[in-house]
Amino acid sequence: MTQPLPRPWLTHYEPGVPHDFQPTERTLPQLLEHAAATWPDRVALDFLGATTTYRALLDDARRLASALHKVGVRPGDRVAIMLPNCPQFVTAFYGALLAGAVVVNTSPLYTPSELGHQLTDSGAETLILLDTFYARYEQIRAQVPVKRVLVTGIQDALPFPKNLLYPLKARHEGTWVRVPAAERTLPFSAVIRSQPPAVPGVTRRPGDTALLQYTGGTTGTPKGAMLSHRNLVANAEQARAWMAGLREGQEVTLAAIPFFHVYGMTVAMNLSVLTGATMVLIPNPRDLRMVLDGISRTKATLFPGVPTLYNAINTHPETAAHDLTTIRACISGSAPLLRETARRFRDITNGANLVEGYGLTEASPITHTNPIFGEQQEGSIGLPFPGVDALVVDDHGQPVPHGETGELWVAGPMVMQGYWQRPDETAATLVDAHGRTWLKTGDLATMDDAGYFRIVDRKKDLIIAGGFNIYPREVEEILMTHPAVMEAAAVGVPDEYRGESVHAVVALRPGQTVTDKDLITHCRAQLSAYKVPRSVEFRDELPKTAAMKILRRELAHDARERMKAQRPGA
Structure with a gap:
């Protein structure tokens, strides 16, 4: 019998947020079917001005499901999708699931070996x-089990x-790609047009695996989290x-966070389908002009994103020329949201509710967030x-007692x-205790008496200098308060005396200059001596x-390699 656990956070829920929650036991295709039945003529997808209604989206997904079944895809087969945020991604995702397949999200940034x-x-x-990505597949085509490619x-x-x-534009820029005709290579659009909007006779259950989402998890080894x-x-x-104040059938979601990332898939795509929102698809979130134009052109109301994206908007020279005041709510995920980033974004959007959330791939992914309109605590998830x-x-x-640091379990x-075909990894990450199955996040956290949680840092990112624990986020928060700093990361590098010391990597705002000594002095005024960056x-x-999550590990690796090269006799 599952024992009730204390939930002090319930008293801080906004009005309208349920204290008891039970999932509806629907499948993902049933969300799309419900949207098409409820809002058939509502624009589901807006892609650079081209629009697709929910009725048309469901028809396309059904056509693809029929086509996949015709070429041999059966329930449980894995279908990999390697696409940016575009209409074809949404069609491919729901179409593969309608065929009973398991989607494998694949990053467009992968190298051929990855x-x-x-x-x-x-x-x-x-x-x-x-x-555009076909050449990378072609390099490893003979080594992988792929039997058919839809391009x-x-x-x-x-x-x-x-x-x-x-x-014509792509040819002029040298980016045009001609995919060679081959028996196993099929044109995506022609395949859909050739099929009726009929669904294969397959049974889909809520407990069936829907997605393999690859992640480093808590160990860094790439593996597929099986999400049903x-x-x-x-x-x-x-x-x-x-989101108690969300207006079903009326919201407009700026979908810049990639769908192939589970955070974007849940809060930008699946949540939009669940609520009949229009998705404004941004294929390249690094194109800030496209992001800004998308918000102002469509009067976007919801903007899920990541800290680096909000920070980039804060500092972009064209931001002031765009109307961002229609944005009502933003949940920031995937990485810690620094206080200064949140404050600046609220200012330029005239008070948009940008709140920090938290999650991880293995939790589909969101587990915590600040109230959208209720009591928000800066620095808290x-x-x-x-x-x-x-x-x-x-x-x-x-x-552990309230206020003390320990590992967060959810x-x-x-x-x-x-994890897909990783029973040992699964056993190390999922544990039965206190009457439940818990996911060990690998993150260090605290909870206060009111039930608000704070992430101290990742266990593996912890810097230990002279026996003292240093959490990179704390150093980064201080670096970001310097007016010249646009982005910052703190990593640990070897130190013969202390074991490790803090190394800061920063990018400055356009037109700003500052020295390393200036930043070290800035940190020294606000941090204990052992936390201050030494370089x-x-x-x-x-x-x-x-x-758009900052790669701390890559920065740490580069810094350590540079130190090795600078040693005498290296």
Whole structure:
């Protein structure tokens, strides 16, 4: 019998947010079917001015499902999708699920070797990709189990006359790609047009695996988190329950965060389908002009994103020329939201509610966030979602007193089934205790008496200098308060005396200058001596993942290699 656990956070839920939550036990295709039945003529997708209604989106997904079944895809088969945010991604995702397949999200930034590993590990026999990425697949084609490739291009989704002009533009820029004709290579658009909008006779259950989302998890080894229909639908429904003021059938979501990242998939795509929102698709979130134009042109109301994206908008020279005041709510995920970033974004949007959330791939992904319109605590990831239980525990799995640091564990209907073909990894990450199955996040956190949680840092990012624990986020918060700093990261580098010391990597705002000594002095005024960076490195831009998360590990590796090269006799 599951024992009730204390949930002090419930008293801080906004009015209208349920204290008890149970998922509806629907599958992901049923969300799209419901949207098409409820809002058939509502624009589901807006892609650079081309629009698709929910009725048309469901028809396209059904046509693709029929086509996949015709070429041999069967329930449980893995279908890899390697696309940016474009109409074809949404069609491919729901179409593959309607066919009973398991989607394998694949980053367009993968190198050939990374792509080869994922296709081989997942056993994907079908790949749907953008023509621009075909050359990378071609390099590893003979080493992977893929039997068929469906190829599409950006021009396939553009409105007239952009669809005709795009190839000319691409040829002029040298980016045009001609995919060689082959028996196993099929044109995505023609395949859909050739099929009726009929659904194969397959049974889909809430407990069936819907997605393999590859992640480094808590160990850094790439592996596929198995997320079921129940997991993904429950998390979208939890997000909907949290946003009590959301207007179904009326919202406009700026979908800049990539759908191939589970955060973008849940809060920008699945939540939009669940609530009948229009998705404004941004294929390249690094194109800030496209992001800004998308917000002002469509009067976007919801803007899920990541800290680096909000920070980039804060500092972009064209931001002031765009109207961003229609944005009502933003949940920032994927990486810590620094206080200064949030403050500046609220200022330029005239008070948009930008709140920090928290999650991880293995939880589909959101587990915590600050109230959208209720009590928000700066520097906090907020409260657990409805239906989420959370504990901060010591090394023996026992809850620690409020305010003390320990590892964050979470439980709920959004927690993954396990890692694909990794029983040992699964056993190390999912643990039965206190009457539940818990996901060990690997993150260090605290919980206060009111139930607000704070992430201290990742266990693996911890810097230990002279026996003192240093959390990179604390150093980064101080660096970001300097008016010249646009982006900052703190990493640990070897130190013969202390074991490790703090190395800061920063990118400055355009036109700003500052020295390493200036930044060290700035930190020294606000941090204990052992936390102050001993060295500062300047870069034009910090490296990021496709989801725009700063790559601390890469920065740490580069700094350590540079130190090795500078040693005498190296």
